[in-house]
Amino acid sequence: MSKNILIRDLTEDQNKRLLQLQEKFGVKTNSQALLLLLQYCVITDDEITDLMELYEQFGMTAFEGWKILEKVPGAEGQADRLRNLTERSINIIKKLKYLMGLRKK
DSSP, X not given: OOOOOOOOSOOHXXXXXXXXXXXXXXXXXXXXXXXXXXXXXXXXXXHHHHHHHHHHXXXXXXXXXXXXXXXSTTOHHHHXXXXXXXXXXXXXXXXXXXXXXXXXX
């Protein structure tokens, strides 16, 4: 048997926002809308670790391509794009590591 959670004492703005979420997710109750919102907005430590590994692999591949293309005459544009992707990957990894550091242990 499933039970709904009653959400009380909402401000008018909070109530409007929950109604928007209900419409967006196509659900009938506030609790269903909030649960779906949590499902799509909360990132677990494992997911952050997986993202960090993905960006690390991506950055290393982009770096290798960048170094190869630097030596190819006329490929400066492609080399610059790969350098940019490498730098962006490094920045994302730094942000994810910072986020992991903020989590309670």
